[in-house]
Amino acid sequence: MPASRALTIALFVGLVALALFPLFGDKYYIQLLTKIMIMAIFAMSLDLLVGYTGLVSLGHAAFFGLAGYVLAMMAPQDAAASLWITLPAALGGAALAALIIGFLVLRTSGIYFIMVTLAFAQMLFFFIHDSKYFGGSDGAYVYFRPTAALTGVQLFDLENFNHFYYVVLALMAGVYVLLQVILRSPFGAVIVGIRTNEHRMRSLGYPTFRYKLVCFVIGGTVAGLAGYFNAAQFGFVNPELLSWHQSGIALMMVLLGGMGTLFGPVLGAFAMILLEQLFQGLTEHWLLVMGGFIIAVVLFLPHGLYGLAAQLGRKREAEND
Amino acid sequence: MTDTVLQTHELSKRFGGLAAVSNVSLELNVGRIHAVIGPNGAGKSTLINMLSGDLSPTSGRIVYRGGEITGFSADRISRLGIGRSYQKTNIFLGFTAYENCRLAAQSRLPSSMRFFRRATTYHRVRDAAEKALAQAGLENRAGTLASALSHGEQRQLEIAMCLATSPKLLLLDEPLAGMGAEESARMVELLKSLAAGHAMLLVEHDMDAVFTLAEVLTVMVNGCVLESGTPEQIRASPAVREAYLGTEDLAHG
Amino acid sequence: MDLNIFLIQFLNGIQYGLLLFLVASGLTLIFGIMGIINLAHGSFYMVGAYLAFAFTRATGNLGLAILLGLAAAVVLGLVLERALIRVLYQRDHLYQVLLTYGLILVFEELRSVLFGNDVHGVPIPQWLSYSIPLTDTLSYPVYRVAISGVCVALVAGMYYLINRTRLGMMIRAGASNREMVQSLGINIKLIYTAVFALGVALAAFAGMIAAPIASVFPGMGNQILIISFVVVVIGGIGSITGTLLSALLIGLADTFGQVLLPELAGMTVYLVMALMLLWRPQGMFRKSA
Incomplete structure (x- = not known):
């Protein structure tokens, strides 16, 4: 079986399983899966930068957290905010932040880029952390989930955890398709070229800075989408959402699943969050186990689960021949 | 000449105290292969890198089809119709x-x-x-x-x-580097076929190929132009003989 | 601002900057020579501080604690380089980032297991716990002056090491031309191990001497790591002079930022970095490629 067909089948089976899950699963697991799918959107947005464009950002959580804060700041205490107003505002906020930060950080490359993205995310972290307006280190609440009512018609109700689940599932699938389309477009060809050899892309006539900046903004906006729904799900935001630990975990999801594939980050999000649950059940000092796990993955699984599956597939094919 | 595509005026590049290219002036025309030769470290690659925008000149001017392009970025120069190849693939x-x-x-x-x-x-x-x-x-x-x-x-x-x-001007940095005889011959034919429609600057070490292809030759030594002219003029130049080309090489050409 | 207060803040800024230099110079050497981005560098600062805390509690003598702590830090550096860091030389930055991120989690959690999550103090040695009176109401602690003095001596030592010694020559050569160094028969692996251990020791030492004034607390490593990144970005990778000037700039900016712009205190150094990126994205002292 060719790899691309195996992948299509796996994706389809996965999608059907996720679509049917709420019919059987209980509330706790439905909400856990919702959280995982939100993180999968976040991880895909980061993979667009890391895996496809070669931009190792350690500050991607800034856009995730910022969009959540936009919702928290716009949501009234005694009523639900409109999804159709707050979501565009949150995405716009994340995009604008990505544009400004991207304009500065993309002037650097390599190791500098890693350090500078981290530093700018930290700057936003402190901006929110130190300001009374945003609730400081205590964070802020979103008292009601945004309402999707439009001219009196309620398409879906985010207060209903089943509805919320399906909205997020649709968004995850939508983001997957959207990024897939973008990657096959002329724009996608350019960013992949930049990852491979930016210098040559310039000598072929591509103003690479512009393309990297647009890519950074797309990634930041999609991260904002994930951050918005994360805030909506938990009804609470705090500065930790922007912290570099959040960025680090997302990077780990990308690597664990298999970077440079869109399927990988989704897989990585599932694996990381389920492992987190597992380790938390084992010991109070689960971060110790997680740290060891991350080190082990870097040492022994550099191409992630996707790479492992591909390797096993090739092996089986070789045996069948 | 009417179909001059690119001119450099007193083009120089210094790295710290080292002058890699000093006051190079040359002219590239459509339908004519212009070869730049010289020993390693003569500044040939630096010259190409300035023309392609990979390096910006310390002083001097580059004029392309009537407009100044000195210090333009590499992508902008490429979009203007100047294409380049690299010495290292x-x-x-x-x-x-x-x-x-x-x-x-x-x-x-x-x-x-x-x-x-x-x-x-x-x-x-x-x-x-x-x-x-x-x-x-x-x-x-x-x-x-x-x-x-x-x-x-x-x-x-x-x-x-x-x-x-679709470039109008080709900057080729040692297109024959590391090639066998047969491959070289094919490449020479290719370059010959391209000459008619393009202006071409060719940096090359293979003297046979250079003398086969080029209508104009510029010899560089230590960043400076030693001599410029037709292949015959270059062969006949005592300065070139003395500084760079062994007499045997010339006999072959 | 009163002149005396200004002077005190100025001295604090310089002292903080010098401390930052110790951490950042290790980072920049490890980047510049080994090509490794080491997120766990802040953890070494934390390890140093907790070693100082533990050994002082055990021996009652900060000087002895620092000696023991330094020895432990060097051993830690040697072991880590041999066991883990070595794998990363041929790998992309992403792997370096993640492996050293994993190390941070391990160190942070080990700290929590061994010392808990409380803030601990380390006493200033008796013979240094005096203050120099400036006016009737203001004075400046001798211990801070001593820290600055020790740091200045270390800066001088680093200059000597890099520019005057055989090891320094190899380090400089290794940074610019790996193949050449190896073809000369110089054991580059050994140099890498030494550089890494030196970096760990410098960061740990900074943590040890800072412990009595800054106390030891969870998360202290990450805080200094990110500030050190800013120092390295501004100073330029591999430049000791750049790192020193940049560290002093950031030390002063942070200290005066807290006095003059308390609302934006956490952001001051990042604003300086943003301005620097607009002005000179390649860093103050980075040689243009």
């Missing part, structure tokens, strides 16, 4: 030969900020890529990964990518 090894050329040809779209249509469905880009592959003699290798091509084919692909950007 500089292709996308993970892509097929065709994809390499497609990516090069796509750079001639007014913009690649197109997000929703498949990159492979742009006919103008496809045609330009296929034409460039054919011109470079690689049409049979279109679907082969660049990393699987032989060294000579990779050099051909390097030229094909350059051609796919």
